[in-house]
Amino acid sequence: MLKKLFIVFAVIIGIVVLVVAALFISSWTSRPKTDKEFLSQLKGEVVFTRRNAEGVSDIWKINANGTGEVMLFHNDSNPFKADALSPLWSKDGKKIYFISFDNNKKEIILEIDDNEKNINIIKNPDRKPSTGSEWSREKDIRVFNGDIYIIKDGQEVRIFKHSGYYNQDYVAGSGASEASWSPDKEYIIFEVEGFITIINKNGKITKLTKGSAPDWKY
Known part of the structure; x- marks a missing residue:
């Protein structure tokens, strides 16, 4: 009896491991591996x-x-x-x-x-641009000391650490600014060190082009 229970338990554990592995592989293969792969998933x-x-x-x-x-x-x-x-x-x-x-x-x-x-x-546009550079254009995105935080349920989660990207040609300086969501709120677009940059919620990041003050539409 114990042997049968052990076999059933082992089978269940094996199935769970396979499911988790399949989900991990699926998630991993769907993630962008290079800048071009990341960019190819973006629209608008x-x-x-x-x-x-x-x-x-x-x-x-x-x-x-x-x-x-x-x-x-x-x-x-x-x-x-x-x-x-x-x-x-x-x-x-x-x-x-x-x-x-x-x-x-x-x-x-x-x-x-x-x-x-x-x-x-035009005197009365339906969206009014601002004269000054803004750290963030969104209530649920906070930029502090050059880093970017997403605010959700009163908690802040850092997804971009400016000082952590020296090895990706992001050099020391003022850090991120002019941060805003993509239209579907899956990505954040911002400017850092003269480059328009895009990051997803998992911290995957890519440069888009040289420039500043980006605004994204689909």
Whole structure:
């Protein structure tokens, strides 16, 4: 009797081990192994800023998978020849709002079509860009001392430690800033040391491109 119970118990343990192993292998194989693999899983478009050779900030766009990078707006297209800052997608994803300055150095908000054809001054955008650099744009993402924490149920979980990424070409400096969620809240996009960077909730990280002030849409 004891022998039969032992055999049944051993079979159950064996099944549990196999199931756990299968789940682990499935999870492991689905995780991105390289930057390109990670990026290939991402969808949508990211709008951001990048400074040109004259030191003026332009508006750029790139697919979240790292392809299709294109400049949308150069300051020569701006009637005031000023910086373009803090771009945001409109709620319907068809326009991009950003901050610039008129000839009197007064702050204005411009909008540009996603197809780059029309540029207009707008007074009441459905999303309002901010002039200053923000550590975080989200209530449930905290950036402190360059590290990123997710806030859930009153607890903070660190997913990005700035000082821990020297071996991935992240050098000492101010750390992460301008952090925000992807539209599905599975990833966080942010700027660190001049690179737009994406990290998932497990801490897997990749650079996307050079730039700052990213905003992501699907």
